Amino acid sequence: MGEIIRKPRKPLQVNPIKLSQPMGAALAFLGVNQCMPLMHGALGCASFTKVFLTRHFCEPIAIQTTAVTDVTAILDGGDYNIAESVKNITTKVTPQLIGLHTTGLTETKGDDIRGVASRIDVPLVYVNTPDFEGGLESGWALAVKAMIRQLTAPASQVQPRRLTLLPHVSLQPIEVEKLKEFVALFGFEAWALPDLSTSLDGYLGEKQGSLSSGGIEVADIRSLAQSQIVVSIGESMRGCAEALREKNPAMRHHHFPHLQGLAATDALVAMLLEESGLEQPPASVVRWRKRLQDALLDTHFALGQTRFLVAGEPDQLAGVCQALGEAGGRVRVAIATVESPLLEQVVAENILVGDLEDAEHLVDDYDLMICNFHGEALARRHHKGLMTRGFPNWEQIGNQLKNDLLYEGSCYFLFEAANAAEEMRRHRKD
Amino acid sequence: MAKKPKISELLDERACAHSATKKSACNTQTPGATTGGCAFEGAQIALFPFADAAHLVHGPITCLGASWETRATPTSHTGRDLTQMGFTTAVTTNDVVFGGEDKLREAIDYLMEHYAPAAIFVYATCVTALIGDDIDAVCRQAQAKYGIPMVPVHAPGFVGSKNLGSRLGGEAALASLVGTLEPETTTPFDINLIGEYNVTGDMWQYTPLLEELGIRVLATLSGDGRIPAIRSAHRAKLNVIVCAKSLISLTRKMQEQFGIPFISLSFYGKRDTSSGLLAIAEALGDTELLARTRRLIAREEAALDEKLRPYRALFQGKKAILNTGGNKSWSIASALQDLGIEVVATSVRKATEADREKAREYLGEKGILMTNPGAEQARIIDQTRADLLLAGGRSLYTAIKKRIAFIDVNQEKKKSYGGYQGLLNLAEDVKNALENPVFRIVATRAPWEK
Numbered sequence: 001m002g003e004i005i006r007k008p009r010k011p012l013q014v015n016p017i018k019l020s021q022p023m024g025a026a027l028a029f030l031g032v033n034q035c036m037p038l039m040h041g042a043l044g045c046a047s048f049t050k051v052f053l054t055r056h057f058c059e060p061i062a063i064q065t066t067a068v069t070d071v072t073a074i075l076d077g078g079d080y081n082i083a084e085s086v087k088n089i090t091t092k093v094t095p096q097l098i099g100l101h102t103t104g105l106t107e108t109k110g111d112d113i114r115g116v117a118s119r120i121d122v123p124l125v126y127v128n129t130p131d132f133e134g135g136l137e138s139g140w141a142l143a144v145k146a147m148i149r150q151l152t153a154p155a156s157q158v159q160p161r162r163l164t165l166l167p168h169v170s171l172q173p174i175e176v177e178k179l180k181e182f183v184a185l186f187g188f189e190a191w192a193l194p195d196l197s198t199s200l201d202g203y204l205g206e207k208q209g210s211l212s213s214g215g216i217e218v219a220d221i222r223s224l225a226q227s228q229i230v231v232s233i234g235e236s237m238r239g240c241a242e243a244l245r246e247k248n249p250a251m252r253h254h255h256f257p258h259l260q261g262l263a264a265t266d267a268l269v270a271m272l273l274e275e276s277g278l279e280q281p282p283a284s285v286v287r288w289r290k291r292l293q294d295a296l297l298d299t300h301f302a303l304g305q306t307r308f309l310v311a312g313e314p315d316q317l318a319g320v321c322q323a324l325g326e327a328g329g330r331v332r333v334a335i336a337t338v339e340s341p342l343l344e345q346v347v348a349e350n351i352l353v354g355d356l357e358d359a360e361h362l363v364d365d366y367d368l369m370i371c372n373f374h375g376e377a378l379a380r381r382h383h384k385g386l387m388t389r390g391f392p393n394w395e396q397i398g399n400q401l402k403n404d405l406l407y408e409g410s411c412y413f414l415f416e417a418a419n420a421a422e423e424m425r426r427h428r429k430d
Numbered sequence: 431m432a433k434k435p436k437i438s439e440l441l442d443e444r445a446c447a448h449s450a451t452k453k454s455a456c457n458t459q460t461p462g463a464t465t466g467g468c469a470f471e472g473a474q475i476a477l478f479p480f481a482d483a484a485h486l487v488h489g490p491i492t493c494l495g496a497s498w499e500t501r502a503t504p505t506s507h508t509g510r511d512l513t514q515m516g517f518t519t520a521v522t523t524n525d526v527v528f529g530g531e532d533k534l535r536e537a538i539d540y541l542m543e544h545y546a547p548a549a550i551f552v553y554a555t556c557v558t559a560l561i562g563d564d565i566d567a568v569c570r571q572a573q574a575k576y577g578i579p580m581v582p583v584h585a586p587g588f589v590g591s592k593n594l595g596s597r598l599g600g601e602a603a604l605a606s607l608v609g610t611l612e613p614e615t616t617t618p619f620d621i622n623l624i625g626e627y628n629v630t631g632d633m634w635q636y637t638p639l640l641e642e643l644g645i646r647v648l649a650t651l652s653g654d655g656r657i658p659a660i661r662s663a664h665r666a667k668l669n670v671i672v673c674a675k676s677l678i679s680l681t682r683k684m685q686e687q688f689g690i691p692f693i694s695l696s697f698y699g700k701r702d703t704s705s706g707l708l709a710i711a712e713a714l715g716d717t718e719l720l721a722r723t724r725r726l727i728a729r730e731e732a733a734l735d736e737k738l739r740p741y742r743a744l745f746q747g748k749k750a751i752l753n754t755g756g757n758k759s760w761s762i763a764s765a766l767q768d769l770g771i772e773v774v775a776t777s778v779r780k781a782t783e784a785d786r787e788k789a790r791e792y793l794g795e796k797g798i799l800m801t802n803p804g805a806e807q808a809r810i811i812d813q814t815r816a817d818l819l820l821a822g823g824r825s826l827y828t829a830i831k832k833r834i835a836f837i838d839v840n841q842e843k844k845k846s847y848g849g850y851q852g853l854l855n856l857a858e859d860v861k862n863a864l865e866n867p868v869f870r871i872v873a874t875r876a877p878w879e880k
């Protein structure tokens with residue numbers, strides 16, 4: 001575990017990687033079928049979010065804004081804008097859920113969204129997500145917790161072999177799907193909240209983009225408390241699992257900081273064996289583990305001589321750094337978007353909460369960057385290798401199908417990193 | 431130093447095309463049924479291309495975090511391209527409670543120390559405007575301290591739409607920059623390009639032609655722009671507004687203050703490019719120049735026609751339907767027609783009166799102006815036997831179902847369609863779309879579908 005550098009704070013962010021809480025909440029609501037994320041603020045936040053996610057996923061994105069203006073900002077405590085929004089949305093479409101979340105503007109105003117929500121008779125979940133606190137990861141987690149608190153019906157019994165997955169925000173749609181399939185191999189029926197694997201996975205279909213087109217059903221969120229097991233992935237999601245257990249204390253909770261690399265997947269498999277009572281995992285799991293062992297050996301030479309910078313959301317950092325470290329990749333610098341208790345556990349020599357200007361100052365410390373697409377300019381300027389991960393990636397397509405998880409995805413991840421490292425070295429020689 | 435312009439004054443803009451018909455049409459926002467960006471985004475669009483200035487966004491992380499490095503507006507600036515950098519005070523709870531002015535002041539100091547910009551634009555956003563941070567005062571003090579322009583930009587998102595924000599951005603530049611520096615030299619043919627942001631290098635498609643004609647671009651707002659240039663923009667003989675109605679108020683004010691006349695034009699498609707060049711020459715009022723321009727246009731059009739000939743043969747008899755918004759509804763139509771493609775329908779949903787008229791003018795009597803393209807376009811494809819749909823991503827499915835070629839017009843542009851040369855880029859893209867078998871292949875039924 002490295003040293004966490006907590007430098008005297010700069011008065012600004014330069015080339016930020018941090019993203020906002022309302023965006024995280026909006027994305028969480030997009031993992032619920034037929035949902036309309038409704039951002040309570042002035043129009044721009046929702047518009048930026050829509051463009052941001054559209055470009056990352058190459059998919060139409062459903063989102064609306066309560067369109068607070070300078071006039072309503074002063075006169076209204078939120079009632080008018082929210083009620084009008086709900087009315088205007090429901091005259092056009094019939095959402096199964098409206099995901100109301102705030103922004104810095106309406107939080108500063110002090111709007112009582114809870115009160116307003118109680119006067120609205122359309123299925124609605126409300127959540128406070130000011131953008132002057134937290135970040136993408138916490139916004140997503142807050143929305144999930146709000147859905148559990150406000151929608152899930154309490155239960156006292158559990159249904160055997162039902163399992164709920166609570167993935168953190170940085171898991172891409174295919175990774176959620178792989179995870180569902182993986183636990184299914186052990187005989188569990190899995191739900192994921194949120195479930196981007198069926199909404200933003202990029203499929204051809206008639207999607208008008210007026211509501212989310214896929215994701216977990218609202219009815220299934222209501223009955224989540226019947227799960228025998230809840231699995232949270234990422235420190236940010238631990239609280240959500242606790243919220244779910246409050247709905248049914250008979251439920252068992254297993255937490256995983258991440259699911260990248262051999263050790264993390266082994267831990268998941270051990271839990272699944274224990275919970276399922278199986279002696280042996282299914283043959284494909286056994287096979288993939290062997291492939292990952294081989295991949296670790298095949299890549300260790302390239303990765304072992306490579307110094308990395310990894311930047312991203314804390315939960316994502318934890319996984320990426322661990323996976324690299326298993327093959328000897330040295331993470332010299334890890335830059336987190338925001339503070340997290342998890343940073344203590346990130347496998348890196350130096351860990352800081354910062355931005356890409358900080359990355360630029362440490363430019364002699366690393367050869368290869370794993371970062372969102374904003375790292376590209378820096379990589380080009382300083383002849384670094386770059387492997388794009390995290391939000392946003394606007395330069396590449398296929399983000400929704402990038403799989404870094406479990407035995408299988410870890411193989412792909414290691415190969416990609418090793419190839420990127422070798423390519424970078426070839427370029428440097430030229 | 432800038433005073434806050436009055437919003438009501440700006441909304442009542444005489445030169446705004448549709449303020450005559452609908453009062454404050456520029457600012458209607460229906461909760462739960464609003465699309466489009468906020469005023470801050472508009473200001474950002476209008477001013478960020480000044481690559482030698484730092485753009486400091488005073489607000490929480492949403493405003494800049496999701497929006498920096500989003501627009502491809504290249505610059506020839508040899509120093510570090512500050513347009514493609516993100517600077518934000520990223521205010522937190524503490525700042526919201528105690529005020530963000532100190533942080534802003536320190537951020538300005540930091541920028542001066544580390545990046546030595548030619549100016550700093552300070553953008554107010556919703557939260558910092560609401561808590562009443564006095565960015566005017568902070569800018570005034572910083573300007574006195576550092577002796578470079580510090581430009582407060584009052585376009586927090588909640589004051590209105592992107593268009594209004596662009597206008598406010600222009601106003602801020604006028605109030606704090608224009609007229610604060612004399613140009614080193616002047617020529618009789620100095621012009622300013624207003625509202626040209628050089629997206630994907632659009633501007634560079636025609637500026638070499640201007641140069642050849644002896645027309646000098648003195649300043650731009652703000653494509654490939656520089657701070658010293660915009661500061662001396664008051665010495666131009668003509669303001670040329672490129673495809674941006676939102677900046678008419680700015681040019682009108684420059685006419686009042688500095689006696690600079692303005693014209694409004696676009697450089698999309700052959701016809702618009704030619705008539706644009708001609709309009710500039712005419713406005714500069716020099717017969718020699720006019721003659722030169724005519725010759726240049728004749729030469730360029732002939733050269734273009736030559737290059738387009740193989741495409742025209744390919745596009746003969748091809749019909750296209752266009753479903754996009756704003757000035758694209760006619761500017762792309764015009765460009766397609768230049769390629770010899772018949773544009774049978776275009777969308778006028780949410781179009782202004784002027785855009786609608788233009789669309790009618792370009793499409794002719796037979797052309798269909800769609801008011802609800804989402805519902806209409808499938809039927810119109812059948813009816814007109816169109817070969818190509820140009821629309822936003824969500825219409826892709828319609829094209830697949832109808833088995834016709836598709837071009838995503840809203841996709842973030844990577845190459846320019848502007849000027850004469852841009853037409854070749856468009857021709858190549860259309861050709862590739864029409865020849866691509868993918869739309870047919872994707873539409874084949876799965877083996878399990880009967």
Ligand code: SF4
Pocket residue numbers: 041042043044045046048104105468469470471489492493554555556557585586587588
């Ligand atoms: S609406 Fe306000 S808070 Fe939202 S992005 Fe625009 S300026 Fe920022």
